[in-house]
Each structure stands twice: as structure tokens, then as C-alpha cells.
Amino acid sequence: MKADKILGEERRNFILNFLTKTTSPTTGGELANLANVSRQVIVQDISLLKAKNHPIMATSQGYVYISHEENQNNLKERMIACKHSPEHTKDELNILVDHGVFVKDVIVEHPVYGDLTASIMVGNRNDVKEFIKKISQHNASYLSQLTEGLHLHTIQADSDDKLDLACEELEKAGFLFNEAF
Numbered sequence: 001m002k003a004d005k006i007l008g009e010e011r012r013n014f015i016l017n018f019l020t021k022t023t024s025p026t027t028g029g030e031l032a033n034l035a036n037v038s039r040q041v042i043v044q045d046i047s048l049l050k051a052k053n054h055p056i057m058a059t060s061q062g063y064v065y066i067s068h069e070e071n072q073n074n075l076k077e078r079m080i081a082c083k084h085s086p087e088h089t090k091d092e093l094n095i096l097v098d099h100g101v102f103v104k105d106v107i108v109e110h111p112v113y114g115d116l117t118a119s120i121m122v123g124n125r126n127d128v129k130e131f132i133k134k135i136s137q138h139n140a141s142y143l144s145q146l147t148e149g150l151h152l153h154t155i156q157a158d159s160d161d162k163l164d165l166a167c168e169e170l171e172k173a174g175f176l177f178n179e180a181f
Contacts, residue, residue, distance in 0.1 A: 011045060012045050016065075019064070025121070060122075061130060061131075076158070078155055079152055093128040094125060100166075101155050102123040104153070104154040105118060107143075107153070108143045108151050118143055
């Protein structure tokens, strides 16, 4: 349902309401179309909403609202260290999602900025495909290229067994970082 042009605070309330009621990521373009404004206006609105501590995350698939219920749904969470070349990113992510693991983010330690974290939010092969496609389309670099391939991921699954099996496969593939590097 496309609305007449919505102004200021009313538009931000509309965005917030929309994001809290949807379960899938929504792109800035989709929100712009719904609010009858430019994508840049949506980007600014999202920044203002984040500044008011609304838990909105920008992912490669679009904006998502992270509710407290989603954070407390008994998922097991782990941070893992990986190291590989950019060419192996797809393989690494597919190993994780194939084991029922959700990849929340990638983190690298920059010598000037400290920890840099970017949302990945992939949970299946299609998400991985879209993530890799966006990197390619935008000719973007992987954050891990700043650290010679070394990076962290926050991963989640509904059991420790899934996390363990995924980590075993990453180790077999040579992607899990250990002191031997």
C-alpha cells in the first residue's frame, strides 16, 4: 500500500511500525516506495531512529528490526575466528548455513578504528548467494581484506551440536583460525 508523501516524525513512526511487523528484511528502496520519498530520506530516517536506540540493523538484504524476543529465543551463540582469502568466503558461509547455522556478522580489528563490525545476516544458501552477489555488484572489498583474511563471525544455531559440527567442517576446510597460521 503506497501512501501519500508522509512527513517527518509520522514517516519515522510508519517505518518503525512497518519494520516491527515484518519478519523479513526490507530494503531502503521498498520503504521509500511505501512512504513516497527518496531512498536517501529513508537512510536519514533510519539513522535518526537508530540514534533514538531503536534496534534496527542494516543488512545486505535490507533493514531488520531486532526485537528482544528474537534475542531470547534460546539460540546458542558463539564467536569464531576464521582466516582465508576472499575467494573462499562463499565456501565458508555455505559450510556454516549447510549445518543450520546463522551468521550474524563479520568483525575485524582495524589498527586505527579498532573493531569494525558489519552485519551479514545469512541463514541459507540463497542468503549467501545474494550477499556474494552484492559484494560483486558494488565491487566492494571484504572486511577481512583489511586483516590479511583474519576475521571473526558471530554465529547462532538452535543447538551446540550444530555449532560444533559447523566448526569441525570449517577446520577440515582450513578456514578456522588457529595458532598454526
